[in-house]
Amino acid sequence: MKDSRDTRRSVACAGRLYCDLVFSGAGRLPAMGQEVFAEGLSLHAGGGAFITAAWLSALDRPAELVATLPAAPFEQTVRAQIADAGIIPSGCATAPYGTDPQITVALPLGGDRAFLTRRAGPALPANVSLDRVGHLHIGELHSLLEHPELIPAARAAGITISLDCGWEDDISPEAAKLIAAVDIFLPNEGEATKLAEAGFADLAPLTVIKCGADGARARIGGVETHVPTNATTVMDATGAGDAFNAGFLDAWLDGKPLDACLAAGNRTGTAAVSALGGTGGISQLEMS
Template sequence: MTQAPRSGHAGRVISVGRLYCDLIFTGLPKMPTLGEEVFAGGLSLTPGGGAFITAAYVAALGRPVSLASALPSGLFAEALMPELTASGVDLSASQPTSAALDPQITVAMASGVERAFLTRRSGPAVPPGFAAALATGRFAHLHIGELATLVEEPSLVPLARAAGMTVSLDCSWDDAVLARDDLAALIASVDIFLPNETEADRLGISSSAPPPAPLTVVKRGAHGSVALSAEGAVFVKARPVEVIDSTGAGDAFNAGFIDAWLSGLPVERCLRAGNRCGAEAVTRIGGATELPDLAALLAKRA
C-alpha cells in the first residue's frame, strides 16, 4: 500500500476550502417533508466545512496545521471566530470575506444516523494569496476539503507538487460536480482520495476495479473503512458508538487517516486512526467543537 514519504516541515498540513457557518438541528423525530413542520430537540451554531473540520482534528492530534479559507464577516464573524481561534488551527493563510457577499451557511438536520444538508456557497473557494502561502515552503501536505474546490481551482495540485507536497482530497456530495465527465484526471492527480460510501457508489468505485487515485479510501460509517490501491484492498471495521450528531464525521476520519499516513504508518493503522476520529466526531454536536487531546485518546485505545 502507498505510504507517505517522511518529509520535513514537521509534517505541517494546510487545509484549503470553503468555511461554512453550520446551523445544526439535532434530535429530529424524523426528517422534514414538504408541507410538514418538524421540531428539533437542539440547535447549535458552529464553524463547518470539510477544510476546517479536518484541520481542527489534525490540530487536536498534535500536528501543526493551517487553514486557507475565506473567514466569515459581520455577525457570523462574531459568532464563529472565538471557536475558530480556540481550535488550534493557524489562520494566517485565511482572509476575511467581503461584506458584499452572502454568508456561506449550511443547515444540517440530524435524525439518529440520518442527516441532510442545505448549503449556500458564495465567493471563491480559495482565498487570495494561497499560492504565495504554499511557496513559503512551510508545508508538507495539502488537504483539499471538497472535490468542488478542486474543480473550481484545478491549479491546486500543480501548486502543491511544485512545493514538494503530498495531496489528499475529500469528495463531499455535490450533484453537479459528481455529474461531470472530467473528474478522472483530477482525482488521479492526488495521493489520497477520501469519498464516503454513497459518493464512491456514484463514482463507480469498487474493490473489483482499479482505484481512481493511487490510494482511495472509502468511508463506510458504522461499517468501518476500506483502502484501495494497486496492491489490493484493506478493510478495517469500526467500533460501535452511540451516535449523537454525524456532522463532520467523514472530515474527522480524514484527519486521523492523514495524520497517521504522514507519520509513515501502515495503511491498516491509518484506517484505524481514521475510524476512531470519526467515532469521536459522532459522539458530539458540531463538526469540531471543544475537541479533546486526540493523540492521547487514540494512544489509550491503540
C-alpha cells in the same frame, strides 16, 4: 517530493468554510407545508477543511486553514472557533463585500444527517501560499474544481496532496483528471459508488473509502485493505468523515502501515459522532 515519513509535517487544509447551524432533536425532517420543531440549536464553524484542521490540531499536528471566511453575521463566531481549535488562520481572508453568508443547516437524525447549504463567493482567497507546509489536504472536490491551480502549486512546493469528495449531484468531467492528480482520495461509500457509476473509480494512487459503522477500506495497486470500527452510539454524524481524514492523514504522514492509518481514522471518526457538530467530539478523543 518530501518524504512522507517526516514526522509532524504541517498540513494546509483548503476548502469552503461555513457556519453550521445544527438543529438537534427534531425527530423527523419537515415535509412541504409542515413545520418541525427542534429541541436544540448550536452554531459551529464547519466545512471539511476546517473540521479536518481542527482534528489534526487536536492530534498535535500543525494545521493551517486556507479559506474564505463566512460573511457577517457569522464571521466572528467562526474566527473565534478557529482560534479555539489551535488552527493557524494564515490562509484565511474576509469574504468580498456583499457576499451572502455561507451557512449550512444540519439536521442529525437516526445516526445520519441531512444538510441544506448556501455556497457563496470564492471558496479560497487569491494567491494561496504553500511554502510553509508539508502536505495539502483539500476538503472537497468542488473546491478543487473551482481552484485547480492548487495541484501545480502543491507539486511546485514538493508536497503531497489528499482530497475528500463531498456530495455532488452532477459530477464534472474535469473531476477525473483532478482526482488522478492527488496522492490520496477519501470519499465515503455513497460518494465512491456514485463516482464508480460515472467511471471515476480508483483514479488516485491510494483511494480510502469511509464506510461509517463498517469502518473503512483502502485500495492501492488493486489490493484492498479493510479495517472495521467499534460500535458506538451516534449523536451527530456531521463531520465524521473529515475527522476520519485527520486521523488517517496524521498516521500516514508519520509513515505508519496502511491498516494502522485506517484504524487511526476510525478512532477519530468514532469520537466525532459522539457529540454535536463536526468538532464537538474532540473532547472524547482527548479522554480516550
